Amino acid sequence: MPDGTGTTIATPSPRLRTGPSSLDRLVRFLDPDEFRAVCVIDCLCARLPPPNDPPVHGFLAEWLRTAARGDTALKHWVVEHFVASSLRAEAFDSARSLADRYLKRGFWGAVWVPDGFAPGKVPECPPVLFGFGSLFAASGWAAFFNSRKERLPSPESTWLKAVRELLPAVVSKGVGLASSLGTLTYDLAAAYAVRRGVPLLLVAAAGVEASRKGMEAFAGRSHEGIGVACMLSGRCGPKARRMACRDRLLALLSDLHVIIEIRSGGNLLKTLLDQQFLQPRARWIVMPPAWQAANAGNFQLAGECIHRVQRISVAPPVTVAATGLPNRAGKRRRLLSRDLRRDEYVYHYTRSCPGPWPGQSRGDYLRSLLEREPGSGHSALDTLSRILAEGRIRGSTRLVRGTDPVVSWSARTPWELMSIRHWSRALIRWTFEPYGIAVRKTSVRNRGGKPAVYVAARFHQRLALEDRHRFQRHEPPSCAWKHEREWRTEGDFELTGLGEDEAFIFVPDSRDADTLQARVSATLPVLVPDAAPDPK
Template sequence: MEQQTRLRHLAEVEPDQAAVLLALLEVLDWLGCAGGPWRQRLLATWPPASIDSPEALVERLGTVPSGSEQPLAEQLSRLSRRSGRLRSQGEAVLAAARQRFATGWRIARWPDQWTVRPGCPRLVLLWGRHRGPPVPFWTAVFNSRKGKIPDSAAPWLGALRSLLADPLFTPGGWATSSGTLSYDLVASHARATGVPLLLVETDSRAASAPAVPSPGPVGTEHEPILVTCHLGGPACTRPTRMVCRDRMLAALSDRQVALEIRARGNLAQVLAEAQEQTPRPFWIFDSPTETAAAGGNRWLRARFPGANRLIVDPGPADPTADRDPVAAPSEPAGVATAKGLPGDYLYHYTRACPGHWPGQKVQNYHLDLIFNRSDCAHGAFDTLCRILQEERLRAGSRMVRGETAVICWSAHPYAELERFRRWRPGLVRWTVEPWGLAVRKGILRRLGAKPAIYLPPELFSRLRPADRYRYQRHEPPGCIWKQEREWRLAGDLDLTQLQPLEAFVMVPDAVAARELIRRVDCRFPVVAATGEP
């Protein structure tokens, strides 16, 4: 391979030996043998020999390498009982291995000095050939795990936006992985902009061959290069895979950037080991608020005083910022404040949406965050804006028993919000937030809305099937939801069915009302919990 030989530390196995190892992988899958470190040790210690027939395959597998563990011998003893079947099906197994090799799968080895920890992968599968000019360097961005709902103004995200646009890094390619927002953002940006991409994976998601991850579109100039230590069979435990992923990425990258590294965490140690083993250009983000989430940055700076300091840039401007704001009065709607509202409404309080919107492509969500578009944070306010833009309140079933998608409403007046909402530590959120949509109760009744039914779980089966979407678990004192006075409506609500004065939009204050009117062409009155500007 032209480009893969440039990957730091990796040495590609000769084609003949790679074909043998791919054949052995197919047989191990066929036998249902273990995966993870066991399979790594097996293939790394098996001496090369040609396999050109089913008989040679059976004979090859019948030879246990010297020094092998007892579980290896036990698993391979199945061959003595199944050798006849393997002889008859061996040609198909070999054909599958040849096909995998022909479509671009190859095998490479790590040097012995890299695999110093127990369970470290010895071999990796490679896929993809970069078809453009040689990549001068690979840059990897490291960031400790963040929450499911990112703050669009978070310093680390601003630093990443600046980094991805920095001409210092654009001549090279990006080395990244998946499974954390930071890794996914880098991968999506590389795919969207056509920058060379190196992906490191450790499990069997999206397999395009037995237990092998799909690397993406084939044959394009910017086809990604995939490196995976998963050789089939059951994967290692998640904690083991996460450490291996970070170690492989650190070993393969030519340049490294640390955004916010948690103190005394695995990632800080991985970066330190990589720099000490093979020093390379290193940037450490100067976070303006170095809390515990970035305590590892201070430790790394002290350990590597020659590292470059990454200063945050504000990042791309919000593309909606040039719209003329629509002035809103201090009492922003037809009703003075929430305290003056009549009581014949039901209230739907919006929540943040972790990850992409329903129906939105994941890559588009990542690009919204990278380019800091107006609703990229997917907070409760962004959810409300999206509902008004689509003119549809979408039902969901994630928090409801059964498969019926519903919209949840509360009979509590908006003015009572602070009295009835509660912090739920298990869900890491408030039960409701001060954003939402209110619709007249009579209209929702005609559309089929009904009060929730609060019962202990053992009584759920007594409900009529038609009423089960109304069930809400109630087991006092540990589980009490009655204070929300919930109603449920099955299915979506088309807001175009409503007249402008049959509903209103709820926001916490007049400042929020102005921002909502700036973002959305809203035909319903906008009501603030308080009238202060």
């Protein structure tokens, strides 16, 4: 199935079937009295001081092993197992009332059916599955599994192409999508389901209450989603454990596993292998053309899992600068370094933007990746394209003190970039990237721009109100930024009206200049700093 990039993915044979959902054989739903009891235990556990290991799963498992039923028996059981601070009568009554409210809102609890598993393979954790909506809204569920990826995905990456191609192929089999929220691949699958009206089952890494709120925030209140979690209240232990539990539940509840790119030695690979041992699932496995550490898990899964496996070949993508875009601006003038006095300008460097643009919803961002929209990678070049298309640089309050948005500039030129930029571990990005817009200092000054004021934090309040947006903390050696020679302008900076002699665009190479040429219509000339010797 070609998509115009030279990549081909062989979609799975229509003969491969997922079969009916296995969930009707795996779970038994609790009756109202049983559900109230597990809710009470969960709520009382939430009152305990936070331990490293939340006791709720152990308490629920122990209660399920007893024959105690009814409020009186439950109260006696609670007295035996909880510390005195949790046993006040109002605490029990409050938990009981909360359980009734959960029932009225459509929440349910379920336990595993031993007969649905091979002997000795019934999951021990979680002992109770909490949820809302119908687990049987689809004839089966398919889940996409992919190891953690970079914060800034390229729309042309092989793994993203595979997700983009396989989502409609999976849905064409008549199944729903089982997914989660919080990691890019899970978000993409969930966004596709919402957009296409496909049944969506969300497995939460927190409590089921948080799952419902997350579903409403992601898909809207009108979307009839289904959510499950291993907890009711949301006290689920350390993040790493929550993520592992989420992946394990997703593997267990889905009938078809779509394996995109799994690295070797990770928790996700172990989870998928364990599921095949516990109860095999049908699989579509993307088989890369060559073994790498990032995809070694695919080869291991294909070799060890023989139960209903469909191998899918994927060729490496061919990156194109601007597929299908017309030349919108004509031939934009190219500057040479010798044509300008670099010290007469200040430079606004654009950065990549992991996730949605400012003002863009998460859903629209995911849709742009799924539809391979130009600029959806949110690279520094994409940021520059967006600025030029809008005709303004948006002010921001990020990394500045106060609530007034500003646009940051630097008097350091692109030729000096290597001496001033460094990798920020805290922000997980370079402090500068070689893309941006240069404007003459005189033009910036005419719009209120001035150099930043580098002083210690204690002097912030001494600055005049009209100058506080220029404050930059300077307390060397722990906090020293003077080398950036920053300027600031308040609010948005409009580019309309700037003449060719006032401003220019700079990019690191001619290919990026051609991409801009195809994407946006702008009158400003373009400079490729490395195309000529550094002017003296």
